Amino acid sequence: xxxxxxxxxxxxxxxxxxxxxxxxxxxxxxxxxxxxxxxxxxxxxxxxxxxxxxxxxxxxxxxxxxxxxxxxxxxxxxxxxxxxxxxxxxxxxxxxxxxxxxxxxxxxxxxxxxxxxxxxxxxxxxxxxxxxxxxxxxxxxxxxxxxxxxxxxxxxxxxxxxxxxxxxxxxx
Numbered sequence: 001x002x003x004x005x006x007x008x009x010x011x012x013x014x015x016x017x018x019x020x021x022x023x024x025x026x027x028x029x030x031x032x033x034x035x036x037x038x039x040x041x042x043x044x045x046x047x048x049x050x051x052x053x054x055x056x057x058x059x060x061x062x063x064x065x066x067x068x069x070x071x072x073x074x075x076x077x078x079x080x081x082x083x084x085x086x087x088x089x090x091x092x093x094x095x096x097x098x099x100x101x102x103x104x105x106x107x108x109x110x111x112x113x114x115x116x117x118x119x120x121x122x123x124x125x126x127x128x129x130x131x132x133x134x135x136x137x138x139x140x141x142x143x144x145x146x147x148x149x150x151x152x153x154x155x156x157x158x159x160x161x162x163x164x165x166x167x168x169x170x171x172x
Contacts, residue, residue: 004168019151044137086117
């Protein structure tokens with residue numbers, strides 16, 4: 001199986017905010033996001049990142065899909081995330097492996113809540129989550145030192161992410 005490797009030229013583009021940036025404390029951000037979830041009733045809620053996922057689980061909310069790597073800012077993260085039943089995938093830093101993308105796609109189609117534990121780095125899997133999620137879904141992820149992003153999946157963002165993914169380098 002192959003992978004897509006992000007070119008260095010996209011680092012700036014991917015650091016931009018694509019959705020709503022919540023800038024409160026983690027607890028405040030989770031409560032704001034939960035109000036959005038309750039009001040919109042999205043078909044899927046996907047949360048990417050240990051710190052963000054931990055705070056949702058701590059608040060009693062389990063997403064349809066949680067994607068984590070047991071690290072936050074390259075350091076070990078110990079939180080309330082149960083790894084026992086997690087789907088395990090390999091995904092090196094700066095890449096999206098075919099296996100990780102396929103596992104996320106299968107989890108979305110299964111209709112059952114799933115946790116995906118990444119050996120490597122999960123950050124870029126937010127792009128795959130946007131690409132594969134049904135319209136109206138919410139993809140939620142952290143922006144270090146800035147807050148939390150709540151992104152609504154629509155045709156425009158799918159096209160934008162698809163355009164970015166076409167700039168990645170395919171490796172077999």
